[in-house]
Amino acid sequence: MKKDTIAEKSSKTVEKILTAARAAFAENGYSGAHVDDIARRAGVNKATLYYQIGDKDALYASVIHQVLGNVARQIADAVAAAGAPREKLAAYISSIVFAVDKNPELPSIMLREVASDAAHLPRVVAEDIASVLIILTGIIEDGRKKGLFTDVSPFLVHSMIMGTILFFKKVSPIKDRQSWLPHAVKRYDKKLKSSTEEEVTKLVLKAIQKEFGGKR
Amino acid sequence: MKKDTIAEKSSKTVEKILTAARAAFAENGYSGAHVDDIARRAGVNKATLYYQIGDKDALYASVIHQVLGNVARQIADAVAAAGAPREKLAAYISSIVFAVDKNPELPSIMLREVASDAAHLPRVVAEDIASVLIILTGIIEDGRKKGLFTDVSPFLVHSMIMGTILFFKKVSPIKDRQSWLPHAVKRYDKKLKSSTEEEVTKLVLKAIQKEFGGKR
DNA sequence: AATTTATTTAACCATTCGGTTAAACTTATC
């Protein structure tokens, strides 16, 4: 069996730390996540963590950069691959839903970041997010020029897409835990046959589409 | 000058504590808010806080109960005062926007609660929230029966309304802080002439309305 | 006025937290 080189071992250590940190920050927030605990979860000595990454702030920045940077890139790729504005917007939405599905810590981290006024948000990450917003702005402007979309604020649409997906994703399990909820509310749970992705896409498109009814 | 009676003094103390705690929890989350700091902000000895309210958990529960309970009641009242489904839904949305405006700590507290899987959510508060969801379910069902709305999941609509409002409200100031954002994105900021409330209402209504075009 | 009861206070405590240090261990270089 081949021995790990230093670089391999190092990067594996860093990876373990980041994975543990991602989970811890998502579960408990910045203050609630403890460096000792993260090190323990990663199976690594705390001093190793400080040696490899730095202090808690740097650790948090690494995590959030890794998570959001990835998502931003995926959205950009998905949108670029699509054609017309409607399809681009659908790709935009579904790539967010996809990212959220693949990355269960994402909603918590984002919601907490928003709740804390992005106090810890590193500049690089802000730029990642901005790039996404720029993409959406382009889609909507193009759609409006082609007479497909109404004249809405891209940022409002972004809030609608992000807010809806994050909120729905995180609150659904909480809601399902409440076994005492009346039938009137629970009834709809089973009826949701199509995926979140399709449902959200449908709603958002309808919301910003011009009214002379497209195909669908 | 009349001296305060015990009850008055007591309740005033409790009020000061709750106000300070609300701000602290909103700013820093559960773990990030420190009992010492809350007591200091309230101008009260820490032991007084423990005597009047209890431990940190009880304090948090009081805060969240006060905030969300109030909002739930306001939504119920506003919806009851409106007539047709469309107007009821508009009242539902605008009372949430109104509550968020009046209560600046609400978005942070809710977002954090959601992010933490409602780990600290007291039962009473869960019931408050459920009552709101029940109201919305009624509106949508009624609207659908009358041929006004499509057959959407009320919970998805709720997520859309709440998510959009909370997200938009909290991220807007963060975005405005980024002076380096390109013109393409910033341009839309000034164009938003109508209020958030109107914009969100318009979008949500369009999203769930049946397509044969209503007035406006 | 005396006594009981409610409320607030300062001082204190055990634990936990983020962070450091100096030494030990590993791997590569000569």
Place this chain on the structure above:
DNA sequence: GATAAGTTTAACCGAATGGTTAAATAAATT
């Protein structure tokens, strides 16, 4: 294989944290 560089570790530290306590103060009751 000795030396240097990179990496991990156990042990430690001071500050901060949630929570308690016994005493002081204010108000209500007799």
